[in-house]
Amino acid sequence: MPTQSPQRFGDLAPSAWPGERLGLPESGPSSVARPGRRILAIIIDWALAALPAYALIGGRHPELWNILFFAILQIVFIPTIGGSIGHRVCGLRVVPIAGGWVGPWRPAVRTLLLVLVIPVLVWDSDQRGFHDKIAGTVLIRS
Template sequence: MSQSFGDLAPSVYPGERLGLPESGPRSVARVGRRLIAVCIDWALASLPAYLLIGGPNAMWWHLLAFAALQIIFIPTIGGSLGHRIVGLHVVPIAGGWIGLWRPIVRSLLVTLVIPALVWDSDQRGFHDKIAGTVLIRA
């Protein structure tokens, strides 16, 4: 009998089904580092939005700056500035270079917030599943 996608057993530890180690380098990034990274990125995106632009539409500029920072830095340095500061790296599941479309899709979904809150047993958010990426420890 063949196994369908919905029949997959949950991972014993995050990243097990992806062939990643349980801990240490190349293991799936845990919640604490992810939260610190997103806070750093959010703060960095707020600088141009509120200090340079300001006004009633600053919130939209803030979201745009946040997405732009993700789209620029994920393919160039392997993660956002927040990711890299806390020792994380965004990699494609298939291996190789992450390309341009994955950071765009991932960033647009992260700005919607809800996809980032929906995780599987490998601690991959919906945004990572759609983009075919995983956030790992560097």
């Protein structure tokens, strides 16, 4: 009787579409958000955070205020309206993989990693950034 060896990293077959392994549809509502909408959403969020940082506070390092306001917007709006303002404008929302409410800790962890930028640049075949993988979330179309 042959024994199966444990699955090694990289042995998983590629997904037919982003989100297939997560049980998400290929397109339409609840499908994984594609890069175009993601980029537009983050531009909107960054611009909204830049308004008070540069126009109202200014000072020597307005970029630090910009990061702080960006983080606050993410942490406040993801658990309350299902995504940041940019996400919602672009028809996206952040949901936990396990289902239910995203809660307060997932947006905090996700945002901390998001402002570090590098985890955002590392994606898997489901188009989930490292920040989403660690937080146990996925950005989907609403």
